Each structure stands twice: as C-alpha cells, then as structure tokens.
Amino acid sequence: MQKYTIFFILVFINTLDAKSIFEDFLASSTKDLQIKQVELSENEFDKTLIEKIRVNVGYSRFDKSDIDDEYEIRIYPKTFSQRESEEKIYGLIKNQIDASYQDAKISTLKKHYTLLIDTYFQKKSYKNTQEIVNLNKNKLDALLLATDSASDILDLSKLKYKVQNAKFDLEQQKEIYQNMLASIQGYIPEKNSKEIDQAFENIPLIETNEIVNFANQNKHIFLKTLETYTKKERALVNLAKEEMNLNKIENSLRINSLDLQYENRDTFTKSFSVGLSVEYFWPGGDMAQSAGDNLRIINAQNRLSNIEKELNYEILELISEINVLNSKLTHAKESIDKDNFYNTYQQLKNHDPFILFSLQGMHLVIKKDMIEVEQQLYSKYINLLSITNGLTKSTLFKKQEI
Numbered sequence: 001m002q003k004y005t006i007f008f009i010l011v012f013i014n015t016l017d018a019k020s021i022f023e024d025f026l027a028s029s030t031k032d033l034q035i036k037q038v039e040l041s042e043n044e045f046d047k048t049l050i051e052k053i054r055v056n057v058g059y060s061r062f063d064k065s066d067i068d069d070e071y072e073i074r075i076y077p078k079t080f081s082q083r084e085s086e087e088k089i090y091g092l093i094k095n096q097i098d099a100s101y102q103d104a105k106i107s108t109l110k111k112h113y114t115l116l117i118d119t120y121f122q123k124k125s126y127k128n129t130q131e132i133v134n135l136n137k138n139k140l141d142a143l144l145l146a147t148d149s150a151s152d153i154l155d156l157s158k159l160k161y162k163v164q165n166a167k168f169d170l171e172q173q174k175e176i177y178q179n180m181l182a183s184i185q186g187y188i189p190e191k192n193s194k195e196i197d198q199a200f201e202n203i204p205l206i207e208t209n210e211i212v213n214f215a216n217q218n219k220h221i222f223l224k225t226l227e228t229y230t231k232k233e234r235a236l237v238n239l240a241k242e243e244m245n246l247n248k249i250e251n252s253l254r255i256n257s258l259d260l261q262y263e264n265r266d267t268f269t270k271s272f273s274v275g276l277s278v279e280y281f282w283p284g285g286d287m288a289q290s291a292g293d294n295l296r297i298i299n300a301q302n303r304l305s306n307i308e309k310e311l312n313y314e315i316l317e318l319i320s321e322i323n324v325l326n327s328k329l330t331h332a333k334e335s336i337d338k339d340n341f342y343n344t345y346q347q348l349k350n351h352d353p354f355i356l357f358s359l360q361g362m363h364l365v366i367k368k369d370m371i372e373v374e375q376q377l378y379s380k381y382i383n384l385l386s387i388t389n390g391l392t393k394s395t396l397f398k399k400q401e402i
Helices: 002-032 080-146 150-185 193-199 208-217 219-224 231-250 287-337 340-345 353-387
Strands: 050-063 066-077 253-255 258-264 268-274 278-280
Touching: 002 080, 002 193, 080 150, 080 231, 080 353, 150 193, 208 219, 208 287, 208 353, 219 287, 231 287, 287 353, 340 353
Parallel strands: none
Antiparallel strands: 050 066, 066 258, 253 278, 258 268
C-alpha cells in the first residue's frame, strides 16, 4: 500500500511540474504581440473648452502724428453638446483599442496552444510509428526463420521494404518533433529540451468527454452572448453614429465667442465683448458629409450583422464537428477494447504468430487514426474557445486535486 501511495505522489508532482512548464510557455505568448496595450483613462480626455482662437492685429500710419493700432483676440469656446459628443467618441475609441488588444492576445495565445497540441500529438504519432517499426521487425525475424518457399521469400522482400519505409517515416517524425520542442524552448529558455519532452509524458490535458460536455452544455450561452465577442464591431457602429452627430454640431449655426480688444486711436480705448451663444441645426446641413456619415454607419452595421451571423454559424459548426470527431474516437476505441477475437486468439497455446502480428498491426493503424482524430478534436475546441473569448492559459488542463 505504501508503494502505491509513493507512486501516486510522484505522478502527482510530475503532473504539477508539467502543468507549470506549459502554463509558463502559454504565458509567454505576450512576447509575440506586435502591439502594446494603450492605457487610456477618463482623466486623459482632452478637457480643453476652446475650439479655436483668432488673433487680429491692425496697424496703420498715414502720417507721423496719426498712428492707429488695433489688437483683438477672439476665442471660440466649445458648446456643451460638442464637449459631450467628443467625450463619448473618446470612450468608444478607448473601447475599440481595448477590444483590439484583447483580440491580439487571444490570437497569440491560440497560436501557442496550437503548437502545444501539435507537439503533444506529434510525440504520440512518433511513438505509434515506433511500435509499428518494432512490430514489423519482429514479424521480419519470425519470417526469416520460417522461410522455405519462393512465396515466403517474396513476402520477406515486401516486409523488408515496408520496414525501411517505416524507419524513414520514423526519422522524419522525430526531426519534426525535435523542431517543435526547440520552438517551445525558445519561449522558456530556462527549461531544456529534455525537461519539456518529459513534461509531455505527464501533460494533464482535460479528457475529450469533458470537451464534448462543455461544448454541448454551453452552446446556447455562446449564441446568446455574441455581444461580448463583437465588442470591437459594436464600438465601430456607435463611433460612426457619434461622429455623425459631432459633424452635425460642427456644421450647425453657432454664434459663440469671447472677444478681448485693444484699440489705440485718438484716444486710449479698451473693449471687452461676449458673443451670443446660439446653436441651431440646419435642416439640410452639409448634404455630402451627411450622406458619407450615413454610409459609414450602414457599412459598420452590415459588418456587425455579417460577423454575428458568421460567428453564430462557426460556433454551431465547431460544436457539431467536435461531436462527430468524438463519435469517431469512441467507435475506434471500442473497436480495440472490444476486439474479442484478438483477446481470445492471443490466449490460445497454438496460435499462429503471423495472424497475431496482423491483428496487432491493425490495432496500430486504428491507433494512428485515433491520434489524428483526437488532435483535430482538441484543435476544434481551441478554435471554439478563441472565438468565444474563453481561452486562458489553464483552459485545456485538468484541475489537480490532492
């Protein structure tokens, strides 16, 4: 009992270490970001109350005794509606920047997850090919001992060729896997390739049935919360509307100024005047600009509508594909686990070793297909999480409990 306890503790520690390595790798995805988050706060909004300032300077001299000087500063303050509209635009641009940055973060995290999953299944594929090579070698050795006819020699020649091809395929897969390990190590240089390779032996990925259950149980939630996934596009629609509103304000009739004037004529004169504050929207306004603003709003709304439809379809399609892949995987597993003929035949004392080799080879081919299907299932799940903003550095890992 004590041995089993020690074994369990060692496995648990190795699993935690593997999870830590891969979470560090996924956290390093921010190194790939080509943009930095722009921090905008409400306090950074430009609070200037002045739209423009006009300075007039007049100077005339007709003779030495008559010099006229005139200096005038005219200040055009912004109206309340201008200020309100500009502040709304600032907030919408801030939302758009935040959404764009989050999109970039999810995109780079997805790329790292894809590399992680591809490397994991490349290792499984390499191991499966290694088993195929070993099986064919054993079959070749057995055939060498049993060769006593021309047909046996022909079978022997075919098998040798098959073994050579499998060895070549094995070397290619090994090279691909080592290159993938090197890519991962590039992001976590404090870990060497052996440590990362060992971590793949204990990687605590969630089970495929958990993926299927999660996707099916949250389908309606995904579809009802599309607003969360189209934050950037919604900000563009609102931005176009608010900019059109600001253009209307700026093209309206506005009499709104503060005048400071100094005159030096025959007598010393100072003057101060305050203009009226009037804001009137013309019924027609700038027709060309108004048409352009409306076109921008229509295009932004159409883009939002199309993206919502595409996301809706993509979510349903991904969930459907996950279910189909899981069915294939379940069927393949059952074809091996419930192969009663194989289980019975290998127990026979006088079984034919070549029949057993063939049955084992069939199982390895099925396992190869299972690896490909399982890889596709995890990839679809990563895609689903990325478009629904559910991808985090712990998403695909089991929760470890003592």
